[in-house]
Amino acid sequence: MSLEIESLKRMLHEEVDQLENMDVRKRLQYLMVCSAPEKREQLQERFVEVVSRYLKEHGIEAPQATDLNQDGRLESHLQALREDGITRLGPVLSPQEIDEIHRHLGSCPVHGGGTVNAGAEGGWEPVAEAKKKHRECSYKMEDLIDAPHLLEFMASPWVVDLTTRYLGAPPSVFSPNLFWSFSNVPGVSPSQEIHRDWDGFRHLALFIYLVDVKQENGAHQYLRKSHSLKSIEKVLSRAKDKKGLPSKSELFYYQFDQKSPGNERLLSLFAEEEVSVEGRAGEAFLVDPFGLHRGHPLIKDERLLFWARYSLYHNGNSIDVSRRPVPAETVRHRIPNDRLHKYMFRTCIESDFSQVAESTLHLPSALLMDPPARVSQFQKPSRRKLIRNFFSSS
Numbered sequence: 001m002s003l004e005i006e007s008l009k010r011m012l013h014e015e016v017d018q019l020e021n022m023d024v025r026k027r028l029q030y031l032m033v034c035s036a037p038e039k040r041e042q043l044q045e046r047f048v049e050v051v052s053r054y055l056k057e058h059g060i061e062a063p064q065a066t067d068l069n070q071d072g073r074l075e076s077h078l079q080a081l082r083e084d085g086i087t088r089l090g091p092v093l094s095p096q097e098i099d100e101i102h103r104h105l106g107s108c109p110v111h112g113g114g115t116v117n118a119g120a121e122g123g124w125e126p127v128a129e130a131k132k133k134h135r136e137c138s139y140k141m142e143d144l145i146d147a148p149h150l151l152e153f154m155a156s157p158w159v160v161d162l163t164t165r166y167l168g169a170p171p172s173v174f175s176p177n178l179f180w181s182f183s184n185v186p187g188v189s190p191s192q193e194i195h196r197d198w199d200g201f202r203h204l205a206l207f208i209y210l211v212d213v214k215q216e217n218g219a220h221q222y223l224r225k226s227h228s229l230k231s232i233e234k235v236l237s238r239a240k241d242k243k244g245l246p247s248k249s250e251l252f253y254y255q256f257d258q259k260s261p262g263n264e265r266l267l268s269l270f271a272e273e274e275v276s277v278e279g280r281a282g283e284a285f286l287v288d289p290f291g292l293h294r295g296h297p298l299i300k301d302e303r304l305l306f307w308a309r310y311s312l313y314h315n316g317n318s319i320d321v322s323r324r325p326v327p328a329e330t331v332r333h334r335i336p337n338d339r340l341h342k343y344m345f346r347t348c349i350e351s352d353f354s355q356v357a358e359s360t361l362h363l364p365s366a367l368l369m370d371p372p373a374r375v376s377q378f379q380k381p382s383r384r385k386l387i388r389n390f391f392s393s394s
Contacts, residue, residue, distance in 0.1 A: 033198045037229045037252050044201040048168035051312045055170055060343050062164040063157065074162055077286070081166050081204070085227030085291035086275065092208065093282035097149045101210060104147045105178075110137035114179050114191055131182045131302070135189050138179035142326045144306075145348060147178070153284075154206065154308050155335040155345070162286070163204050163310040170340060171310035174347045175199070178210075178306050181218050183298035192297045194223070194263045197289035203311035205289040207277075210304040214278045218295050218303035220285070223266065224273035226251070227291030235270060245269045251292075266292060325350045 035043065055061070080087035093101075109124035114136040130137040145151055153159065154173060163171045181189075197205070213219050225231035232251060239245055246261035246269060267274055276296065277285055287293065289309070328350045335341050342351040 032201060041229050047201045047312060052169035060170055060340055062160050062170045062340060064161050074158060077162055078165050081286060081288060084224040085288040086222045086224060087286050088277065089284040089286060091282045092153055092284040093149055095282065098210060098281045100148045105139065108139055108143040110139055110180065112137050114138060114189060115177055116140065127180060131180065131184065133185065135185045135187060136179055136181050138177060141348065144176055144178045145326045145331055150306055151331060151334055155341060159206065166204060167202050167310065167312055169312055171344060172313050172347065173344050174309055174311060176308040176348060181295065181298055181303045183217065183300050183302060188297050192295050194266050194292050194294045196292060199309060200311035203289065203309055205287050206284065206308045208284045208306040209279050209281055210306060211281050213303055215276050215296050216299045217301040218298045220277040221294050221296055222275050222277065222287055223270040223292040224275060226270060227288040235273065239269055
C-alpha cells in the first residue's frame with residue numbers, strides 16, 4: 001500500500017508535540033504486543049516500508065560489506081536469521097582483546113540487576129561485593145562505551161550491513177548492556193524463563209561472550225523458528241499429533257506467567273529446534289529476540305555477557321533505554337563520524353542528529369495512527385482528534 005510521504009512528513013513537523021503524547025506511545029506498544037499475530041506481521045511490513053523511505057529521504061543508507069558478500073558469509077548469516085531466527089558469528093574478539101576489556105572493567109563499579117534501570121543512581125559497588133548479594137549486576141553506559149573493542153564491533157561494516165538487510169532499513173542501536181550473572185545467589189531471574197522481547201516490530205540482538213560459557217554457567221537457549229508466524233505454523237503442523245502442546249495464540253502471549261505455557265511445554269513443542277549456544281570468550285551470535293529464548297539458570301561459576309540491540313527506531317520500550325548518551329568527544333573517533341553512524345548511535349553517543357532522530361522515532365506512530373488512505377485528511381489535527389483517530393485505526 002502506497003504512502004504519501006510528504007503528507008506524513010508535514011504531520012510530523014507540524015504536530016510533533018502531539019506525537020509526544022504518552023497515550024500515543026502506549027498505543028504503539030499496545031499494537032505491538034496485543035495485535036493478533038497476523039495483524040502484527042502486516043503492521044511490521046508497513047513499519048519497515050515507511051522507516052526505510054524516510055531515512056533515504058534524509059540521506060541515511062548503509063553501505064554494503066562487499067568483502068563478505070563475495071564469499072557468501074553474509075548471505076548465509078542472513079538466511080539463517082530469516083529461517084531460524086539465530087546465527088552464530090564465531091570468534092569476533094581475540095584473547096588479547098578480551099583481556100583488555102577485562103582490565104578496563106577491573107575498576108568499574110556495577111549496579112544490582114541485569115540492566116541499569118532508567119534513573120538508577122545509588123547502589124554502585126565493586127563486582128566482588130555485588131556478587132555476594134545479587135544474581136546479576138550491570139555496568140554503566142559510559143563504562144560500556146569506553147570499553148575497548150565493543151563499540152568498534154557494534155559499528156563494523158558487516159554487522160551494520162547484516163542488521164540493515166534483516167531489518168529492512170538502517171538500524172537504531174539501543175540498550176547496549178554489559179552484565180554479570182552469578183551462581184551463588186539462589187533463584188531464577190525473569191530472563192532465565194523462556195520469553196519474547198517486545199522491543200519493536202522487527203529487531204535483532206547481538207551477543208558476545210566475554211568469558212567461556214557452557215550450559216551450566218548460563219548458555220543462551222533459543223527455540224529456532226519461533227520468531228515468525230510462518231515458521232511457527234510449520235512447527236505446529238509438524239507436531240499436530242502430540243498431546244498437551246501450546247496453541248498458536250498461547251505462543252504469542254505478551255507476558256509468560258502462570259497462565260501461559262511453561263518452559264517444559266514450549267521445549268516439548270520445539271524439541272527439534274532447541275539450541276543452547278555454548279562458546280569461548282570472544283564468540284558472538286545474532287538472534288531475533290522476538291523468538292522464544294532464555295539464559296540457562298547458572299548452577300556453577302559466572303558469566304559476563306555483552307549485548308546490543310538493533311531496531312527500526314528507538315521506541316522507548318526497554319526499561320534501561322533512558323540512560324543518558326555519553327559525550328561524543330571521547331569516543332567519536334573510534335567509529336565513522338558520518339550521518340549513518342550518528343543516526344545509528346544517537347541513543348548511546350551524543351550527536352547533532354536530534355531533529356532527524358526524533359522525527360524517525362515518531363514516524364511509526366504516525367503511520368499507525370492512520371492508514372495511508374486517510375493520511376491526506378489531516379492538515380493540522382487537534383490533539384484530541386489525533387489521538388481519537390489513532391485509537392480507532394486498529
